[in-house]
Amino acid sequence: MGNIVLHIVFIAGVVCFFGVILYFLRKNMLSLKYTLLWLFSAFIMLIVSIFPDILRTVAKLLGFEIASNAVFSLMLGFVIIILLSLTAIASKQTENIKKLAQTIALLEKNIRELEGKDV
Numbered sequence: 868m869g870n871i872v873l874h875i876v877f878i879a880g881v882v883c884f885f886g887v888i889l890y891f892l893r894k895n896m897l898s899l900k901y902t903l904l905w906l907f908s909a910f911i912m913l914i915v916s917i918f919p920d921i922l923r924t925v926a927k928l929l930g931f932e933i934a935s936n937a938v939f940s941l942m943l944g945f946v947i948i949i950l951l952s953l954t955a956i957a958s959k960q961t962e963n964i965k966k967l968a969q970t971i972a973l974l975e976k977n978i979r980e981l982e983g984k985d986v
Contacts, residue, residue, distance in 0.1 A: 881912045885913075904952070925937060
């Protein structure tokens, strides 16, 4: 009986997670390409919540004796992938900001030169 309640709680949690992701997408707090990563992870969580034997099988295939160790290892790998992705995004945004600041500086210089010639 306890297992059924736990499965229902997990499934309800994953459904709530889906709802949060879709809410963020609607409010434009997440772009579509990043939302797909989160939707994929939520889908995997839903499958594992409904069919927990899949997790045990994957744990055995990966050489883990206890499925919870596999969960922690997979979660750590997923977090590292997300951190790497966010680092790449932050680096790209930093470069874009630098280019934008340089462009604005050149435009301001051109404006000052043009205003100086008109006087």
